[in-house]
Amino acid sequence: MELIERYLQAVGFWLPKAQKQDILAELSEDIRSQVEDKESELARKLTDAEVENILKRRGSPITVANRYLPQRNLIGPVLYPIYRLVLKMAFLFYAIPWLVVWLCISSYLPSYHAKTVGDFIAGTLHGLWLAILYTFASVTFAFGLLEKYALKSGFLEKWNPAKLPPLRAANRIKHANSIGEIVAFAVALIWWINFMLSPVMLNRPDIRIVLAPGWRYYSWWIVVLIAVTMATSVLNLLRPYWTHFRAGVRLVTDVVGWGMFAWLCKANIVAEIAVRNVPPEKTLQVANAINFWMGRSFPFIVAIGIVIATIDIYRIFHVKTGTRPPLCGLASICGMSTNF
Amino acid sequence: MKTSTKTDESSALYENLRLELRRGCLIVAVLAQLKTERYGYTLRRALAEDGLEIDESTLYPLLRRLETQGLLVSEWREEEKRNKRFYKLSPEGKRILKQLLEEWRSINASLEQILREE
Numbered sequence: 001m002e003l004i005e006r007y008l009q010a011v012g013f014w015l016p017k018a019q020k021q022d023i024l025a026e027l028s029e030d031i032r033s034q035v036e037d038k039e040s041e042l043a044r045k046l047t048d049a050e051v052e053n054i055l056k057r058r059g060s061p062i063t064v065a066n067r068y069l070p071q072r073n074l075i076g077p078v079l080y081p082i083y084r085l086v087l088k089m090a091f092l093f094y095a096i097p098w099l100v101v102w103l104c105i106s107s108y109l110p111s112y113h114a115k116t117v118g119d120f121i122a123g124t125l126h127g128l129w130l131a132i133l134y135t136f137a138s139v140t141f142a143f144g145l146l147e148k149y150a151l152k153s154g155f156l157e158k159w160n161p162a163k164l165p166p167l168r169a170a171n172r173i174k175h176a177n178s179i180g181e182i183v184a185f186a187v188a189l190i191w192w193i194n195f196m197l198s199p200v201m202l203n204r205p206d207i208r209i210v211l212a213p214g215w216r217y218y219s220w221w222i223v224v225l226i227a228v229t230m231a232t233s234v235l236n237l238l239r240p241y242w243t244h245f246r247a248g249v250r251l252v253t254d255v256v257g258w259g260m261f262a263w264l265c266k267a268n269i270v271a272e273i274a275v276r277n278v279p280p281e282k283t284l285q286v287a288n289a290i291n292f293w294m295g296r297s298f299p300f301i302v303a304i305g306i307v308i309a310t311i312d313i314y315r316i317f318h319v320k321t322g323t324r325p326p327l328c329g330l331a332s333i334c335g336m337s338t339n340f
Numbered sequence: 341m342k343t344s345t346k347t348d349e350s351s352a353l354y355e356n357l358r359l360e361l362r363r364g365c366l367i368v369a370v371l372a373q374l375k376t377e378r379y380g381y382t383l384r385r386a387l388a389e390d391g392l393e394i395d396e397s398t399l400y401p402l403l404r405r406l407e408t409q410g411l412l413v414s415e416w417r418e419e420e421k422r423n424k425r426f427y428k429l430s431p432e433g434k435r436i437l438k439q440l441l442e443e444w445r446s447i448n449a450s451l452e453q454i455l456r457e458e
Contacts, residue, residue: 023400025416026380026425030396033381059397067397068404 006164014065060159178237185230210272251312258305377428
């Protein structure tokens with residue numbers, strides 16, 4: 001009956017969050033009643049192919065979900081949920097990155113500096129408005145064409161229940177993510193221990209880079225931080241489900257790590273650069289420029305840190321509210337065991 | 341080619357009109373069946389046994405709509421070790437059903453009369 005769970009999961013993807021559990025519970029009950037009826041009629045369990053056939057007759061997940069959604073007319077009702085999803089993705093991956101890039105360009109490139117704050121805000125809003133308008137218009141136009149021509153081919157009916165995506169388990173951590181983290185942290189740890197523990201970062205005959213004296217207090221904390229984060233990743237690999245404890249540890253390490261990084265940006269960390277055959281005034285200029293640009297990147301580091309911390313907090317909340325896979329919760333609403 | 345397009349248009353028009361006619365009848369049928377409390381699957385079967393097939397993706401959204409409009413009340417309850425959502429007519433639903441049936445009988449009588457005259 002895993003196929004039914006996968007079907008319900010696919011239907012649920014298109015449903016509004018507030019009604020999702022309720023609708024899926026009722027739909028699940030209806031499908032199972034139909035399966036039971038068929039089984040009593042045939043006096044045997046249904047084969048996978050027969051269950052597939054029942055689901056196929058009910059319609060593709062998006063068609064079924066669509067019946068529960070309010071009918072809108074900008075794009076025909078059948079494609080509307082996909083249209084809404086694509087529009088959201090387009091804003092997320094085009095309009096928001098556009099805004100970030102625009103803010104970076106206008107902060108760092110003198111030719112883009114606005115004369116007044118008002119000009120800057122007006123320029124940003126104008127550009128953002130155009131980006132949103134183009135995104136909206138192109139997505140709507142593409143869906144208009146799809147609605148007019150592609151829908152007639154009946155592509156929504158040509159779906160195969162056996163190809164539904166596998167069940168997602170809530171709080172599951174992908175092995176690939178944990179392995180990636182372990183490798184990255186191991187490399188970072190080795191590099192840090194070899195090059196960054198001493199304030200004299202580089203000491204060759206031709207080049208010497210010295211960091212500010214405060215560095216020595218800072219650098220060991222970084223080692224501890226990387227080690228703790230790496231230990232969490234190892235634990236995540238062995239037991240690949242987020243728990244409150246591990247999600248909490250990840251929040252603390254991320255907040256401390258990005259906090260330290262932000263402090264580093266403001267700390268004028270490069271004390272001295274000496275390069276053979278380069279006059280000291282020049283190397284001093286380079287050191288000052290590095291410290292200056294690190295200081296300028298402070299707001300972005302803080303912004304990235306806030307985004308990461310928000311994701312971590314969301315994860316803690318998610319662990320609290322959904323420790324079981326979502327459809328196990330659904331199954332319990334329906335009074336069934338999960339291996340039904 | 342032209343004839344086939346015309347046939348397609350005609351059958352699409354018939355299908356639209358049929359659905360329109362059926363939509364109103366389904367509401368009355370569902371309300372009438374829910375004088376007795378039932379859950380979705382048994383309601384669907386009862387309707388089918390009386391000759392009115394309705395697919396689940398039409399029935400459940402309809403039940404939700406009727407409940408939102410205050411014509412039905414529902415309750416999740418365990419039966420045969422499974423939780424099921426039982427629906428029945430609300431007092432308001434009973435009142436509206438009575439009015440709808442009166443209207444239905446009146447339309448039906450008029451239609452019979454018109455068809456007899458033909």
